[in-house]
Amino acid sequence: MSVPLHYVVKTRLVEVVEGLGEGAALPPERVLAKEFGVSRWTMRQAIRELIADGRLRARQGQGTFVATPKLVQPLALVSYTEALRAQGHTPAREVVEFDELPADAVLADRLGIAEGEPVHRLERVLFADGQPIGLETTYLAVERFPTLKAVLDPTGSLYRCLTDQLGVRFGEGEELVETVIATPREAELLKATQSLPMLLLHRTSRDTAGRPIEAVRSLYRGDRVGFRATLRP
Structure with missing residues (x-):
């Protein structure tokens, strides 16, 4: 069974998040999409799932940041x-x-x-x-x-x-x-x-x-x- 691309990206993105540390800003979506070699839509899906998981937090007008532990x-x-x-x-x-x-x-x-x-x-x-x-x-x-x-x-x-x-x-x-x-x-x-x-x-x-x-x-x-x-x- 094939694994959705955004899930593969999400798994790799977790490593980036862990390396940044609590409270750090995530690089812009377009930068990450280029670095991972995927579309911005795919990267956006991966980021949204990490926000839902509590790993990231979006702040309106400021960007996306590594969340504090639940x-x-x-x-x-x-x-x-x-x-x-x-x-x-x-x-x-x-x-x-x-x-x-x-x-x-x-x-x-x-x-x-x-x-x-x-x-x-x-x-x-x-x-x-x-x-x-x-x-x-x-x-x-x-x-x-x-x-x-x-x-x-x-x-x-x-x-x-x-x-x-x-x-x-x-x-x-x-x-x-x-x-x-x-x-x-x-x-x-x-x-x-x-x-x-x-x-x-x-x-x-x-x-x-x-x-x-x-x-x-x-x-x-x-x-x-x-x-x-x-x-x-």
Whole structure:
């Protein structure tokens, strides 16, 4: 089976990227195409794939640069803040929405409440070292957490607030990971193009008694974030 030319070029281009080092500018597309003996279209395809892989980053009006290594997040019931700080990064959050809405049938089932009951919705852009990497929306039943708005700093750690101030003890969670394309609104919030692959996580967390705590939808930039899980037999 023949290998597409742009894939061959991409493989060779990885060696160039590794030789340049983090943050270095990639030579212009036309220069690389001439050096590799391929068309600019083929070179453009190879560069686009390396951008999608997180190896390169395009800056509008400036060029293409070698990207910093991806952040690797654990698939575990841990605080986003603590996970990033443990890797030497500075976490931050920007609140988009913090309101209440009636639960639809799917959300009600995940939270163990009746359809139409009110839920807190907290939507935030997640940052690492000042760069947006994810968009997280968390839903919690108002009946279970009536004082949430009064005690939570929405720019801080929700996990820490639930455990330290509201006495919640996380027991287990279920997480589904899939790849998606962002909506125009999501792409704008994450300062990304709609063509950039995204990783979408759906998580339902439960306490030590098996009672649902939260339902979470997290959208991450595929060029900035990867995930790691520990598997045991």
